[in-house]
């Protein structure tokens with residue numbers, strides 16, 4: 001592919017090796033027990049994977065977004081959970097602080113996040129604010145040198161392990177104003193709620209977070225006083241970039257499904273032939289490969305656009321939408337061509353299908369991606 005340089009192949013090799021040697025062996029058990037892999041996160045920190053796209057002076061690896069996307073893809077080829085953990089940490093928990101924070105906020109948080117000293121989280125979704133994220137009810141009230149926060153965020157990825165959480169809150173009702181803030185783990189009044197039990201990505205951490213008169217310093221308003229009321233805009237821009245990484249996760253899962261399906265259909269014999277010799281099977285494989293390659297082009301192109309600082313809103317939405325749906329089709333096909341083995345946990349592909357489903361929901365459902373894409377063409381007709 002025209003975008004790929006030696007550094008991209010190097011990161012692919014590094015993450016591939018790590019995923020095969022260190023991640024795959026315990027993945028079935030972690031999925032079963034819903035176990036968050038603290039030890040693997042520590043190894044990812046050693047490999048410098050937790051801050052790939054951030055400059056070295058901020059504790060990152062100083063590589064581009066394409067390198068980061070390749071790392072997410074390669075992790076997802078083996079573990080959707082770990083890919084989601086990384087994507088949420090980098091794209092959601094760290095990027096908005098780097099992009100929209102004051103220099104002081106950047107210096108305080110980004111080096112610790114990008115170096116992997118701590119994980120980051122992003123709190124946008126609430127019980128009454130899902131796709132319609134502007135429906136935020138969490139409120140921030142200024143009191144002297146502090147903001148006092150009340151409300152709750154749900155489905156916060158990494159929420160139970162994060163050192164900092166960037167979140168939105170209403171700072172004014174008339175006219176309505178939503179701002180972004182950072183809260184440190186352990187701040188009194190920030191109460192860790194239940195850990196969600198999930199269909200897929202079961203060894204990633206998904207939490208409810210309660211704010212109960214949680215007092216945070218005034219300087220934790222993202223971007224400083226001049227950016228009061230800009231939180232929603234910051235979060236939407238963050239999702240434009242974040243969608244590339246969820247798309248990369250979908251791409252990796254779909255590639256993982258091919259990785260499992262191809263050797264199986266060459267090996268498994270029925271009617272005296274490998275099942276891959278039957279057109280009903282081989283054409284499925286051909287369709288999987290074709291769609292995965294198309295998704296890869298879209299995802300890498302979006303990462304390239306981000307690296308060039310070009311507008312990417314509907315490109316990243318299209319890439320995520322397409323890759324997520326490809327991942328669902330590819331994982332269904334993998335189960336089908338493996339027959340009963342595909343239905344059994346030890347062959348991994350049923351886990352891939354469960355993990356892939358998240359990609360059609362997180363960071364905006366497929367319906368919301370279609371809304372973003374169609375509005376680009378049609379404008380707002382409602």
Ligand SMILES: Cc1cc2nc3c(=O)[nH]c(=O)nc-3n(C[C@H](O)[C@H](O)[C@H](O)COP(=O)(O)OP(=O)(O)OC[C@H]3O[C@@H](n4cnc5c(N)ncnc54)[C@H](O)[C@@H]3O)c2cc1C
Nearest residue numbers: 122123124125130131132155156157361362363364365367
């Ligand atoms: C594993 C996991 C991790 C997550 N991590 C995070 C996180 O770290 N931080 C965070 O803030 N959130 C997180 N989320 C939340 C996620 O972003 C939301 O679930 C998602 O945006 C959808 O919101 P909802 O679930 O409330 O669905 P709803 O908005 O209630 O939607 C329900 C259905 O209605 C459809 N719908 C809604 N509005 C429209 C419309 N205008 N047109 C057409 N259809 C529509 C939706 O597509 C969906 O099918 C996570 C979710 C999951 C499952």
